[in-house]
Amino acid sequence: MSGPVLHVTGARPNFPKAAPVLRALDSLGVPQRLLHTGQHYGEQMFEVFFRQLGLPAPDINLGVGSGTHARQTAAIMTGLEDVLAEVRPALVVVYGDVNSTVAAALVAAKLGVPVAHVEAGLRSFDPSMPEEVNRMVTDRLSDLLFATSPDAVAHLGNEGVPAGRIHLVGNPMIDTLLANLDRFDETAARAAHHLGGRYVVATLHRPANVDGAGDASALVKALHGVAAQVPVMLPLHPRGRDSLQRAGLFDHPGVRVIDPLGYVEFLGLVRGAAAVVTDSGGVQEETTMLGVPCLTIRPNTERPVTITHGTNRLVTRERLADEVERCLAAGRPQTWPTPPLWDGGAGARIAGVIRQFLDGRS
Numbered sequence: 288m289s290g291p292v293l294h295v296t297g298a299r300p301n302f303p304k305a306a307p308v309l310r311a312l313d314s315l316g317v318p319q320r321l322l323h324t325g326q327h328y329g330e331q332m333f334e335v336f337f338r339q340l341g342l343p344a345p346d347i348n349l350g351v352g353s354g355t356h357a358r359q360t361a362a363i364m365t366g367l368e369d370v371l372a373e374v375r376p377a378l379v380v381v382y383g384d385v386n387s388t389v390a391a392a393l394v395a396a397k398l399g400v401p402v403a404h405v406e407a408g409l410r411s412f413d414p415s416m417p418e419e420v421n422r423m424v425t426d427r428l429s430d431l432l433f434a435t436s437p438d439a440v441a442h443l444g445n446e447g448v449p450a451g452r453i454h455l456v457g458n459p460m461i462d463t464l465l466a467n468l469d470r471f472d473e474t475a476a477r478a479a480h481h482l483g484g485r486y487v488v489a490t491l492h493r494p495a496n497v498d499g500a501g502d503a504s505a506l507v508k509a510l511h512g513v514a515a516q517v518p519v520m521l522p523l524h525p526r527g528r529d530s531l532q533r534a535g536l537f538d539h540p541g542v543r544v545i546d547p548l549g550y551v552e553f554l555g556l557v558r559g560a561a562a563v564v565t566d567s568g569g570v571q572e573e574t575t576m577l578g579v580p581c582l583t584i585r586p587n588t589e590r591p592v593t594i595t596h597g598t599n600r601l602v603t604r605e606r607l608a609d610e611v612e613r614c615l616a617a618g619r620p621q622t623w624p625t626p627p628l629w630d631g632g633a634g635a636r637i638a639g640v641i642r643q644f645l646d647g648r649s
């Protein structure tokens with residue numbers, strides 16, 4: 288083997304996906320390094336996750352911070368190019384669909400370093416989402432494509448990716464969820480937030496929901512409609528803070544806006560919720576495993592398996608209050624299906640394929 292495996296993380300959803308892969312490769316004795324781009328930073332969006340998930344401190348932090356798409360992607364690319372020249376990794380592993388993912392795949396591919404994409408093949412077929420562009424480009428450049436669900440495998444096949452590169456391995460984010468289940472304490476969450484009866488958790492950060500004044504205003508109206516029925520706990524992603532505040536989010540006492548939570552505290556709160564309102568990708572998956580009804584405020588999802596094999600439903604802002612009312616009337620499901628291979632073994636499967644790939648090149 289010529290060099291270590293280099294993992295690249297950038298944003299909050301990358302961390303629970305990377306943790307089980309690093310752990311499984313470690314147990315196989317594969318040398319590895321971790322680079323954080325700095326796309327997300329600070330205690331709430333970065334440090335708390337590394338601590339709680341037992342991730343090693345990054346060997347390298349590019350510290351790129353926030354910026355426009357082009358500026359952020361370019362900063363990651365120029366920083367990473369120097370690192371790759373020095374580290375000379377045998378493989379670069381990228382996660383999910385954020386700007387850090389595509390930036391790293393581009394740099395590695397141009398330097399002839401093979402790329403592995405964890406969570407390959409998801410498609411919303413909505414080109415207005417920056418994540419859809421990031422996913423398509425990353426998959427095109429990847430040598431190893433790790434899929435979380437059969438629909439993702441089918442999309443990659445339809446796009447002409449050779450079958451030998453595609454590996455259906457399950458979902459490493461769910462490995463992390465299952466490994467930490469005992470830490471998700473709904474009683475502690477209720478006590479911390481003084482919650483007596485039923486409540487809803489909301490998390491919202493998609494540009495289509497929070498960036499424009501009209502969209503933010505429609506979202507706030509919908510959340511106020513929910514808050515008229517049941518308290519809404521809203522750990523607010525920094526992206527929407529200003530626009531949602533301007534749109535009057537804080538005007539209803541039933542909407543309890545708090546800072547983003549750590550992974551353990553967030554999922555403790557979610558575990559006890561009557562329903563979750565979200566536009567997050569990962570939260571659609573986590574609620575599916577926890578059996579918490581999930582109302583996704585989006586016209587589409589790249590994770591349809593959470594609808595066919597989970598608790599997720601797509602809703603409009605206009606219908607949200609009625610859908611929450613239905614959830615409250617129906618109660619939490621007693622049984623529900625979960626997607627195939629979401630069993631806690633994805634990290635080990637990914638590590639096994641990577642090990643074989645590296646052995647084949649040495």
Ligand code: UD1
Pocket residue numbers: 298299300326327328329332353354384385386387417418492524525526568
């Ligand atoms: C990014 C991802 C999105 C993912 C989300 C997860 C892209 C294009 N988008 O969106 O796919 O769902 O992360 O959370 O990669 N900010 C802070 N502190 C931080 C990070 C961001 O205050 O630690 C603020 C800044 O004002 C920044 C804004 O949030 O401009 C947006 O951050 P950015 O990383 O560009 O995109 P996200 O909306 O976080």
Ligand code: UDP
Pocket residue numbers: 299300303490522523546547548549550551553554566567568569570573
């Ligand atoms: N999450 C968290 N605290 C919060 C909100 C979310 O720990 O206040 C976790 C969530 O459980 C999941 C991940 O962040 O593991 C999802 O990240 P996010 O919603 O930011 O990104 P997406 O999945 O939409 O790309």
